[in-house]
Amino acid sequence: MRILVIEDDEAIAELIELALGQEGHEVTVAADGERGLAAADQRHPDLILLDMLMPVLDGWSFAARYRGSPGPHAPIVVMTAAADAMQRAAEISAHGVLAKPFTLDELHNAVSPYEPADRQDPSSARGP
Amino acid sequence: MTPPAVDERQRTVDDFGTSRLLGHVRGSIERTFRELLEATPDAMVIVDQNGEIVLLNAQTERLFGWSREELLGRPVEVLIPARYTAHHRAHRASYFTDPRARPMGVGLELWGRRKDGSEFPVEISLGPLDTERGMLVMSAIRDVSERRRADERAQLLIRERAARSALEEALRARDEFLAVAAHELKTPVTGLAGFIELLLREMERTGAVDPQRLRQALGRIGEQSRKLSTLVTQLLDLSRIQGGQLRLEASPTDLVALARQAIAAAGGGATPRSIELEAPSALTAEVDPQRFGQVLTSLLDNALKYTPPDGHIEVSVASQDMHALVTVTDHGGGIAGGQRDRLFDEFYRVDPRAPVGGTGLALLVSRQIVAQHAGTLVAEVPSEGGMRLVVRVPIARGAPRTEAVTP
Secondary structure (H helix, E strand, C coil), rough: CCCEEEEHHHHHHHHHHHHHHHHEEEEEECCCHHHHHHHHHHCCEEEEEEECCCCCCCCHHHHHHHHHHHCCCCCCEEECCCCCCCHHHHHHCCCCEECCCCCHHHHHHHHHHHHCCCHCCCCCCCCC | CCCHHHHHHHHHHHHHHHHHHHHHHHHHHHHHHHHHHHHHCCEEEEHHHHHHHHEEEEEHHHHHHHHHHHHHHCCCHCCCCCCCCCCCCHHHHHHHHHHCCECCCCCEEEEEEEECCEEEEEEEEEEEEEECCHHHHHHHEEEEEHHHHHHHHHHHHHHHHHHHHHHHHHHHHHHHHHHHHHHHHHHHHHHHHHHHHHHHHHHHHHCCCCCHHHHHHHHHHHHHHHHHHHHHHHHHHHHHHCCCCCCCCCEEHHHHHHHHHHHHHHHHHCCCCCEEEECCCCCCEECCHHHHHHHHHHHHHHHHHCCCCCEEEEEEEECCCEEEEEEEEEECCCHHHHHHHHHHHHEEECCCCCCCCCCHHHHHHHHHHHHHHHCCCEECCCCCCCCCEEEEEEECCCCCCCCCCCC
């Protein structure tokens, strides 16, 4: 699926891009919320992985502006190093949360529920 | 002609009746006065102009341990600790020249002395009594030991409460410190472990790793390790400062030159953003040049982080009221003041009114270093957006700060 990663830390963005790319996803990376909005507009992602603390336009502002734009809107999974990750996710009504530090398995598990049904990865498919 | 006997008898009867009546009245007044005296909760002692005790109530006997008979006719100084008696005699004499109701020894701690020589704190009110025996002075004496003890207990309670809130503050600061430390460490730890995992995955899948991919991953692993090492150094700095072990080597330092150096080195020395400096030709303050340079670098790094490549940053150095003021202002676009405030919540609050944070540890360390210089570091959110960090330190160092600075 098409995944938009909005993360200002270059190393983390690259890691996610490579790991999800390995699993066959089409990954776009944006370094701040502003560029994230432009990328979302162009690429119509199936899922957005969103960091919260970013320069230029932070996660809160991104979520508000993205949802205020004409739809459809992809689900958002928050990536955060905050002590209370769930709280962060609740603040922007995110669909999911990926707490830092995370392993690549955790990254996989955070992404797989949003796989469109017709293209679902067999390894993460639910039972019949 | 009126018989004189009748007159005589009449007068005698009259006289007898009047004096009896007066006697009754006087007796009743005296009785009332005595009853009043006994009903008063205070010890009441009445003395004449010679300072001799002429009247006292039962409370006096109880309070001082003397009996009425023992006290009557004795100088009132018998109720006062010996060290005050001479003084008291002089004061007593002067009271009679200006007798009016007033508390005695305002602002002084007064002491009473019991028959056994023990002392207790008292409060005394004085009032003149104009009588046929001449001017008398009535003193109401109250034992205030209980109240004094209660005051002391209250004081103790206040001190205990202050100590407890200082302790709670220190614990809260430690919790915040740990939260900041954990937050800052999470990103490089994710990177380190993630890239290693990525390489292992690829080896498992394909039996080998593409050399290009290997170089890329190893580069990141090295970078994340250095990041971790910097963070650990900062954490050590912080714990040294908090433990009071960071010794400043302050010397007269030109802050303008220091600011120029920091600007030149900002962002690794190769930054496309323009940084403007507004400063006099020189401004000397007594600071630790290395530590203060570190602060300026951290402030600039923070500003750079929030400035787009085409944006600009303003740095100013100025003096104000014997203090040096260094400000770093960025115009981080797109982040409204309110949201930016929330951004600081994530990290650290200098004080509830002026949150500082954003780049976490580096600013936290900066704030501590500035505090060690007896200065302040606060964040301001200008109405036009962006953020201004303001450092204020005394130009000359006063008495050396010996106590540990707790955040």
